[in-house]
Amino acid sequence: MCQAMKRIFLVEDDSSLLCGLTFAMQQQGYALDTAKTSAEARQMWREGRYDLVILDVSLPDGSGFDLCRDIRRQSKVPVMFLTASDGETDITMGLDMGGDDYITKPFKLAVFLARVNALLRRSGGFEPAELSSNGVQVRLLPGEVYKNGQKIALTAGEYKLLCLLMQNPDRVLSHEQILGRLWDSEQNYIDSSALTVYIRRLRKKIEDDPTHPRRIVTVRRLGYKWDTGKAVTS
Numbered sequence: 092m093c094q095a096m097k098r099i100f101l102v103e104d105d106s107s108l109l110c111g112l113t114f115a116m117q118q119q120g121y122a123l124d125t126a127k128t129s130a131e132a133r134q135m136w137r138e139g140r141y142d143l144v145i146l147d148v149s150l151p152d153g154s155g156f157d158l159c160r161d162i163r164r165q166s167k168v169p170v171m172f173l174t175a176s177d178g179e180t181d182i183t184m185g186l187d188m189g190g191d192d193y194i195t196k197p198f199k200l201a202v203f204l205a206r207v208n209a210l211l212r213r214s215g216g217f218e219p220a221e222l223s224s225n226g227v228q229v230r231l232l233p234g235e236v237y238k239n240g241q242k243i244a245l246t247a248g249e250y251k252l253l254c255l256l257m258q259n260p261d262r263v264l265s266h267e268q269i270l271g272r273l274w275d276s277e278q279n280y281i282d283s284s285a286l287t288v289y290i291r292r293l294r295k296k297i298e299d300d301p302t303h304p305r306r307i308v309t310v311r312r313l314g315y316k317w318d319t320g321k322a323v324t325s
Contacts, residue, residue, distance in 0.1 A: 096259055096272065097211055098122045100141040102132045102158065103173060104150055108196075112145075115200055116207070120271045122259065129153030133161065141168055143210055148174035148181070156188060163189040169210045222257040224319045225306050227297055229254060238297050248273065249293045256307060256317035265314040290315065 099116060103109045104127045116123050124139055126132040129152045136144075136158075144162060146155030159170050169191045174181065177195040185193050191214075192206055222229040228237040234250065236243050245253065255272055256264065266283055273286070294301040308318045 096120065096122045096255065096264070096268065097142040098124070098140065099143045099145065099207070100132075100135065100139065101125045101145045102127075102129075102150065102155065103145070103147040104128065105147070111200075112203070115204060117268065118271070119204060119208075120268070122262070122264070122268065127151070129158060132158055136162065142214070143169045143171065143207065145171045145173060145207075148172055148176065148185070156185060159185070159188055159190055169214045171206065171210060222254065224257065224260060224317070227253075227257070227306065229257060236297075243296050245293070245296065248289055249296070252289050252293060253297070256315065260317050260319045263310045263313050263316045269314065 097120075099121050101109065101112060101116075101123060103112065103125070106127075109125055109127070113123055113125060124135055124141070126135050127150075129150050132146075132150075144159075146158055148155040150158075155172055155174075159172070162168065162170060170189060171192040171194065172185045172190050173194055173196060174185075175196045182193050191210055194203060194206060221231055226239045229235070229250075230237075231254075236245055236250065236253065251273055252269070255269065266286060270283065270286060273289075290307060291301075294304050294307055298304045298306055305320075306318055308316050310316055
């Protein structure tokens with residue numbers, strides 16, 4: 092069964108660290124949004140939905156602790172703190188206010204990723220029984236796909252691609268993000284040319300007019316997205 096791409100929100104003002112963590116987490120197959128200031132983070136938090144929030148404690152215009160307090164008033168999403176301080180008081184305060192983990196700088200990337208993965212595993216809820224939007228329904232338990240009530244046949248690769256897109260509605264997924272999540276039955280990763288073929292075949296089966304797709308939309312130079320029909324596309 093395919094799983095939704097986990098969305099992580101990273102707030103960090105160190106550009107070099109931000110760049111390195113972004114690359115590492117995208118290589119792990121995570122969708123990532125980033126912010127460098129408290130003001131930017133608050134705006135993005137209001138507009139997004141995330142599976143994990145990672146907060147630098149010291150920001151140019153505030154504190155990660157304050158951001159955590161605001162988040163905890165609205166959500167139980169897991170929160171990890173990043174900080175250069177390893178003082179017991181700071182660690183205790185961060186955990187007491189609702190933080191789920193606390194990692195001090197400098198840290199080893201492998202340890203950081205292991206703790207991210209552990210938080211996501213512990214917080215994982217039940218997967219929905221089905222996906223449904225824009226006239227397409229995926230029944231996840233039996234692995235069945237319907238378009239306007241009519242069952243359609245998909246290959247394993249097409250099914251996994253459809254699930255990935257529909258579980259990230261109205262969100263642009265880059266070629267790299269998609270390729271990192273798709274593999275064939277031999278566990279061989281597919282390449283960009285194969286992805287183009289998958290997209291074309293899937294469109295033939297689920298689009299009303301495959302030459303003018305309205306469900307699987309190409310976003311030029313960025314990737315693809317599943318258009319629910321609720322957002323305006325260019």
